[in-house]
Amino acid sequence: MQKSLHIDPNKCTGCLQCEMACSFENYGIFNNSRSRIRVFEFHHTGRKVPYTCTQCSEAWCLHACPVDAIRLDAATGAKVVMEDVCVGCKVCTIACPFGTVNYVQATGKVQKCDLCGGQPACAEACPTGAITFTDADWTGLDRMRQWAQRTDTQPRAAA
Amino acid sequence: MGWARKILRVNLTNGTCTAEPLNMEWASQYLGQRGLATKYLIAEIDPRIDPLSPDNKIIWATGPLTGTMASTGGRYSVITKGPLTGAIACSNSGGYFGAELKMAGWDMIIFEGASPKPVYLYVSDDKVELRDASHLWGKTVWETEETIKKTHQDPQIRVSSIGRAGENKVLFACIVNDLHRAAGRSGVGAVAGSKNLKAIAVRGTLGTGGIANPREFMKVTYEKKKILAENAVTGQGLPKYGTQVLMNVINEIGALPTRNHRDVQFESASRISAEAMHEKRPSDGKSHLVTNQACFGCTIACGRISEIDKNHFTVVNNPKYWGASGGLEYEAAWALGAANGVGDLEALQYANLVCNEDGMDPISFGATVGAAMELYELGLLKEADIGIKAPFGSAEALARMAEMTARSEGFGKLLGLGSKRLCEKYGHPELSMSVKGQEFPAYDSRGIQGMGLTYATSNRGACHLRSYTVASEVLGIPVKTDPLTTEGKPGLVKAFQDATAVFDSSGLCIFTSFAWSLADIQPQIQAACEGDWSMEKIEVMGERIWNLERQFNLAAGFTRKDDDLPPRLKTEPARTGPAKGLVSGIDKMLPEYYEIRGWTPEGVPTPETVSRLGL
Numbered sequence: 001m002q003k004s005l006h007i008d009p010n011k012c013t014g015c016l017q018c019e020m021a022c023s024f025e026n027y028g029i030f031n032n033s034r035s036r037i038r039v040f041e042f043h044h045t046g047r048k049v050p051y052t053c054t055q056c057s058e059a060w061c062l063h064a065c066p067v068d069a070i071r072l073d074a075a076t077g078a079k080v081v082m083e084d085v086c087v088g089c090k091v092c093t094i095a096c097p098f099g100t101v102n103y104v105q106a107t108g109k110v111q112k113c114d115l116c117g118g119q120p121a122c123a124e125a126c127p128t129g130a131i132t133f134t135d136a137d138w139t140g141l142d143r144m145r146q147w148a149q150r151t152d153t154q155p156r157a158a159a
Numbered sequence: 160m161g162w163a164r165k166i167l168r169v170n171l172t173n174g175t176c177t178a179e180p181l182n183m184e185w186a187s188q189y190l191g192q193r194g195l196a197t198k199y200l201i202a203e204i205d206p207r208i209d210p211l212s213p214d215n216k217i218i219w220a221t222g223p224l225t226g227t228m229a230s231t232g233g234r235y236s237v238i239t240k241g242p243l244t245g246a247i248a249c250s251n252s253g254g255y256f257g258a259e260l261k262m263a264g265w266d267m268i269i270f271e272g273a274s275p276k277p278v279y280l281y282v283s284d285d286k287v288e289l290r291d292a293s294h295l296w297g298k299t300v301w302e303t304e305e306t307i308k309k310t311h312q313d314p315q316i317r318v319s320s321i322g323r324a325g326e327n328k329v330l331f332a333c334i335v336n337d338l339h340r341a342a343g344r345s346g347v348g349a350v351a352g353s354k355n356l357k358a359i360a361v362r363g364t365l366g367t368g369g370i371a372n373p374r375e376f377m378k379v380t381y382e383k384k385k386i387l388a389e390n391a392v393t394g395q396g397l398p399k400y401g402t403q404v405l406m407n408v409i410n411e412i413g414a415l416p417t418r419n420h421r422d423v424q425f426e427s428a429s430r431i432s433a434e435a436m437h438e439k440r441p442s443d444g445k446s447h448l449v450t451n452q453a454c455f456g457c458t459i460a461c462g463r464i465s466e467i468d469k470n471h472f473t474v475v476n477n478p479k480y481w482g483a484s485g486g487l488e489y490e491a492a493w494a495l496g497a498a499n500g501v502g503d504l505e506a507l508q509y510a511n512l513v514c515n516e517d518g519m520d521p522i523s524f525g526a527t528v529g530a531a532m533e534l535y536e537l538g539l540l541k542e543a544d545i546g547i548k549a550p551f552g553s554a555e556a557l558a559r560m561a562e563m564t565a566r567s568e569g570f571g572k573l574l575g576l577g578s579k580r581l582c583e584k585y586g587h588p589e590l591s592m593s594v595k596g597q598e599f600p601a602y603d604s605r606g607i608q609g610m611g612l613t614y615a616t617s618n619r620g621a622c623h624l625r626s627y628t629v630a631s632e633v634l635g636i637p638v639k640t641d642p643l644t645t646e647g648k649p650g651l652v653k654a655f656q657d658a659t660a661v662f663d664s665s666g667l668c669i670f671t672s673f674a675w676s677l678a679d680i681q682p683q684i685q686a687a688c689e690g691d692w693s694m695e696k697i698e699v700m701g702e703r704i705w706n707l708e709r710q711f712n713l714a715a716g717f718t719r720k721d722d723d724l725p726p727r728l729k730t731e732p733a734r735t736g737p738a739k740g741l742v743s744g745i746d747k748m749l750p751e752y753y754e755i756r757g758w759t760p761e762g763v764p765t766p767e768t769v770s771r772l773g774l
Contacts, residue, residue, distance in 0.1 A: 013398075013460035015453035016255075020228045023366065028373065030227050031262060031366025033315070043338065044482035046449040046464035125228070127388060127458035 021125035064095035161223025172272030194664035196220035222666025226261030231668035233455025241345030253454030254340030263363030320358030322517035331523035339485025390674035403433035413736020414606025427502025493601035494525025506554035517565035526598035626655035645744035657701035
């Protein structure tokens with residue numbers, strides 16, 4: 001079974017625990033600017049939205065890379081950057097429609113979410129369930145259920 | 160180690176910025192933030208100086224847990240000599256600024272002198288520069304933050320700044336970061352204004368590293384977050400209702416100061432409560448509250464984000480206030496509402512937005528309006544003096560006075576001096592509901608006796624955040640005590656004061672103390688910081704910090720007579736509620752408190768106490 005990160009922005013409080021967990025897992029330091037998941041705040045509406053790579057099946061970044069530095073982790077489905085192969089050309093950052101592959105000046109390479117090898121630290125750290133790691137086939141099922149609940153077709157007691 | 164081990168000294172007179180190593184000997188005795196910055200300030204300034212002169216210094220300080228995954232680890236404090244009180248000032252703020260400063264590699268920034276022209280400090284990791292702020296002078300906090308982000312083409316910059324209130328040296332001006340989080344009390348914003356210091360803009364990309372024992376730190380912080388999540392107050396009450404959960408509770412126990420403390424219960428409390436913020440408005444069918452919001456690293460998320468009613472008279476022609484923004488928190492809702500007898504939730508939110516926008520402490524501002532309204536009711540202040548009729552309960556007067564104070568226009572100049580100076584000017588100093596010149600927060604010391612002693616002895620003037628005995632006397636945390644009795648309160652107040660000093664020096668939020676005791680933060684400090692941070696050590700450290708602040712105030716000229724409450728609370732009994740007939744028992748509690756503290760009957764730490772605490 002493959003799992004995927006599921007994000008529910010309505011549950012996000014903007015605490016940034018996910019960003020710190022990500023940077024700590026990958027670099028051993030609390031550094032939000034090195035996090036591969038980012039929380040965006042839209043002040044005038046009060047919305048906070050965590051955003052990261054969704055691990056596209058046909059990944060634009062992977063196909064665009066001229067040196068095959070982005071590879072599929074067959075176990076998790078993650079598209080993983082091979083740092084020792086990456087040449088920092090940034091073509092993947094152009095190819096990605098969502099902007100979730102990012103160049104890092106300090107290393108001269110790109111970084112993106114790799115699902116922490118199957119145990120994403122962000123989901124573990126999220127205190128509200130805004131980020132969960134769920135069966136990939138269930139993506140959207142919660143929302144479907146919420147809408148289903150709103151449809152007024154429940155059987156009623158006989159009138 | 161937790162600390163970045165580096166501080167920045169900015170001399171505004173000469174325009175120089177210098178990096179210095181953190182004094183690690185002091186860090187081992189005072190931890191960080193409140194304790195450590197107070198130690199620096201006291202070592203560097205004469206306690207008798209004029210707070211608004213270039214001789215004063217002002218320090219932005221983080222704690223060792225700021226910028227870490229410890230829950231609520233995003234706090235910073237501003238430490239200076241306060242102009243409202245003349246006492247030590249230490250105002251604590253959340254949001255994201257503190258963590259950004261730490262991740263830029265700085266434990267604290269000390270500003271000294273005064274700049275000849277408006278400036279702001281730009282910090283991008285170890286690159287720092289003072290920049291011209293002429294174009295920002297006269298701008299609000301909101302405009303300042305937006306302009307700075309545009310100038311540097313970096314939306315991720317975090318800004319801590321003053322609005323027009325700070326520029327005009329309103330004595331309760333605050334310092335605001337992230338649009339609506341504030342280092343709120345004692346007029347720290349006026350000190351920045353007096354130095355022509357408009358803002359600090361920070362971008363930190365270095366991160367917080369050097370945790371002494373990372374594996375242990377991650378383990379223990381996860382365990383402690385679980386305690387917060389499972390606690391009824393921090394896991395349910397605060398995220399759902401915010402601090403406003405208290406409005407109806409405190410009103411019911413007869414400790415909600417109303418109309419400048421004439422009453423202890425407010426007939427419209429429910430209309431300005433957390434529950435009212437959840438209800439749908441008849442005017443537009445929307446609820447006032449939009450969502451809750453966390454500060455950096457906080458797993459409680461008590462912050463309120465609300466949307467004002469666009470049809471309300473205060474904003475109907477002013478779309479800039481229509482979006483979601485911060486408020487109302489309990490203290491602001493009380494000070495702008497019950498303290499003035501105003502029961503119009505939307506009007507309170509408008510006044511709150513003005514306070515955020517131009518950087519004013521809503522507690523002192525609201526309480527000063529309450530004093531002005533009493534002077535008006537007594538016929539001592541006239542409509543012609545103020546420019547508007549100002550009886551208790553007038554939402555129009557509240558809104559207008561917020562605007563005139565934020566902009567220092569007309570009567571607003573007098574309001575900006577705070578209630579003590581205002582009431583003195585009109586010949587009735589006894590009508591100022593304050594201690595050491597700082598206005599009371601939202602608990603009446605007749606209905607919650609421990610809070611009277613808390614206010615009287617608080618080192619920064621009347622304040623609830625120096626020893627929140629409400630936790631024990633009302634909520635039963637850690638043990639329930641009777642709010643109507645003075646018995647046992649001196650010991651309770653001392654215990655809360657000392658423990659709070661530790662929380663405030665760590666980088667964590669005092670709201671965690673609803674679920675955590677010192678025994679819960681001790682292992683987090685121990686895992687982050689090198690050296691010995693045993694319970695014994697941090698308990699003594701809390702007491703040491705308290706006494707250090709006390710020594711500063713004594714040297715600044717404060718005496719036993721300043722540890723007192725206004726006569727109203729000692730002679731006019733509560734008129735309704737469970738505390739009916741009661742006055743504050745402060746005169747009974749104070750001598751016992753001094754004794755428990757190891758102070759003389761005059762309130763001076765004895766030589767034995769000084770030596771025991773290593774001061």
